[in-house]
Amino acid sequence: MGDRKLLYRVLLVSETVGAVERSPLMLADILGASERNNRRDMIGSAMMFHEGQAAMMLEGMRADLDRLIARLLSDGRHRNLKIVEDRPIVHRRVAEPVKLNAMSPHQAGEYLGGRRLDQLAASVLERLLSCDGLRVSSCAV
Structure with a gap:
C-alpha cells in the first residue's frame, strides 16, 4: 500500500461489451455516473x-482509485480489464472529473497506425x- 497522501495515475484498457461506444444513451449514462463519482x-x-475498446487515465488518491477500479471490474460493460500503468505522480494531467476524447477515422489512422488501444505503450496512451486536440467537444457527435 502506498502513502495515502500521494497522487497516483492509472492507465487501463478494457474491451467494451455491447454497443457502449455506439449508443449515445449508454455513453451518456457512463459519463453521468463518472462525473458524479469522480x-x-x-x-x-x-x-x-x-x-470495441475503452482506454482510461485515472488520477487521484490510492484508496479512491482502488474503489473505482473495483467498480470497473464488476461493471458488465467492460471485460478483460488490463492495467497498463499504475504509478505515483507529482501533479495531475487531468483536472476534470471526466473528459471524453474522440478520434475521427483520419486521426485514428494517424495516431494509432492500425494498432488497437491495448497495443499502445503506456507513454503513447x-x-x-x-x-486536448481530440476533445469530443470539437468533434461532431
Whole structure:
C-alpha cells in the first residue's frame, strides 16, 4: 500500500461489451455516473472508446482509485480489464472529473497506425488521453 497522501495515475484498457461506444444513451449514462463519482472522490479522468475498446487515465488518491477500479471490474460493460500503468505522480494531467476524447477515422489512422488501444505503450496512451486536440467537444457527435 502506498502513502495515502500521494497522487497516483492509472492507465487501463478494457474491451467494451455491447454497443457502449455506439449508443449515445449508454455513453451518456457512463459519463453521468463518472462525473458524479469522480467529482465526489476527487478523481480526474480521461477516457476514449475505439473499435470495441475503452482506454482510461485515472488520477487521484490510492484508496479512491482502488474503489473505482473495483467498480470497473464488476461493471458488465467492460471485460478483460488490463492495467497498463499504475504509478505515483507529482501533479495531475487531468483536472476534470471526466473528459471524453474522440478520434475521427483520419486521426485514428494517424495516431494509432492500425494498432488497437491495448497495443499502445503506456507513454503513447498517456499522451493520447492527455491530448486536448481530440476533445469530443470539437468533434461532431
